[in-house]
Amino acid sequence: xxxxxxxxxxxxxxxxxxxxxxxxxxxxxxxxxxxxxxxxxxxxxxxxxxxxxxxxxxxxxxxxxxxxxxxxxxxxxxxxxxxxxxxxxxxxxxxxxxxxxxxxxxxxxxxxxxxxxxxxxxxxxxxxxxxxxxxxxxxxxxxxxxxxxxxxxxxxxxxxxxxxxxxxxxxxxxxxxxxxxxxxxxxxxxxxxxxxxxxxxxxxxxxxxxxxxxxxxxxxxxxxxxxxxxxxxxxxxxxxxxxxxxxxxxxxxxxxxxxxxxxxxxxxxxxxxxxxxxxxxxxxxxxxxxxxxxxxxxxxxxxxxxxxxxxxxxxxxxxxxxxxxxxxxxxxxxxxxxxxxxxxxxxxxxxxxxxxxxxx
Numbered sequence: 001x002x003x004x005x006x007x008x009x010x011x012x013x014x015x016x017x018x019x020x021x022x023x024x025x026x027x028x029x030x031x032x033x034x035x036x037x038x039x040x041x042x043x044x045x046x047x048x049x050x051x052x053x054x055x056x057x058x059x060x061x062x063x064x065x066x067x068x069x070x071x072x073x074x075x076x077x078x079x080x081x082x083x084x085x086x087x088x089x090x091x092x093x094x095x096x097x098x099x100x101x102x103x104x105x106x107x108x109x110x111x112x113x114x115x116x117x118x119x120x121x122x123x124x125x126x127x128x129x130x131x132x133x134x135x136x137x138x139x140x141x142x143x144x145x146x147x148x149x150x151x152x153x154x155x156x157x158x159x160x161x162x163x164x165x166x167x168x169x170x171x172x173x174x175x176x177x178x179x180x181x182x183x184x185x186x187x188x189x190x191x192x193x194x195x196x197x198x199x200x201x202x203x204x205x206x207x208x209x210x211x212x213x214x215x216x217x218x219x220x221x222x223x224x225x226x227x228x229x230x231x232x233x234x235x236x237x238x239x240x241x242x243x244x245x246x247x248x249x250x251x252x253x254x255x256x257x258x259x260x261x262x263x264x265x266x267x268x269x270x271x272x273x274x275x276x277x278x279x280x281x282x283x284x285x286x287x288x289x290x291x292x293x294x295x296x297x298x299x300x301x302x303x304x305x306x307x308x309x310x311x312x313x314x315x316x317x318x319x320x321x322x323x324x325x326x327x328x329x330x331x332x333x334x335x336x337x338x339x340x341x342x343x344x345x346x347x348x349x350x351x352x353x354x355x356x357x358x359x360x
Contacts, residue, residue: 004080004081004083005081005082007107013067022037024055025058027059027132028132029190030135031058031061032058032061033064033131035063037065037066038116041066044122045124045128050253051204051262051265052202052265054265062107062135063106064124068116069113069115070113071113074113078098085102085105086100086102088100090315096113096120097111099316112124127313129203133306134316136201141201142327143302144301144302145185145301146166148182148200148202150267151349153268153357154270155268155269156179156271156273156353157200157272157330158272159272159298159301160275166275167210168212169349170184171217172343172346173349175218175259176346180256181256181261181262182265186203188201188203189326197268199269202267204251204252207249207250207252209250211230211237211238211240211246211248212241212243214227230248269330270353271330271353272330272331274332279339281337282338284337286348289332298332299327302325335348335349
């Protein structure tokens, strides 16, 4: 490895005859990223993003080189002097990775020791996802901290403050209503090119599930699967019933499969629900939000810029967007429910979706 590195040096190094790399394009409707990486890394990315990112379907807006480096050489790569336009990008959650960015050519070079092991390959997924999110932000697409699923063809956003019960409500909807998963952590809002309709874009982001959400489920395959995973990772689920910090991480595709459902990358938004647990409530009920309340709800959950949309990889961000963020115009409801309302809440949601579907 040379003492100094240029963008041309890195491109040439990746293409050297001794290197066996595959090229693959992953993306969304609006943007794609070309990956140049060892075959096992490409296969892992394809597996992890299955159902969310299509292969070869979108124009490439950026390139991601994955360099598999001997662990003994990582130090020299990290210390190399860079020539413009290359810059270093320090990834807070991946201290062993070395990341160089060429903003001029929208190219990222990621150096990983033992790149074909699970943890380094997951880093590659995170970088790919961040590059796609960056492209959407650059196009002026707003992001919201909200879960999303579809039921009877209606896209439902679950939006509200932290610990409001979004994940619990999502699990109930998957488990007892046959809902289809779009996302649990965030989604981007995109406007249909031929109409005023608004679509939510989901992303392959690991879902964090608290013990209380698992215990709120009724007996069935989903509860059994999550209980088993929890006990293998943390021990007794009951011991963590009131623990708001410990979460079981699960790939969204695996969560959907455990509920005998699936994932889709995009849906037409039809309504929004704000979960609200009221200890004094006897049965779940819905309150339609006024226009001002609806705007406030979405605005409070708007993720403003890369530092909030993909905080651990925000160093990869391009120039800040000057777009004026818009909020969804779909009707919004506050779902007031007693603790552990479970099946009753599911029926209220189903009735609401049926009404919206008929009205639509």
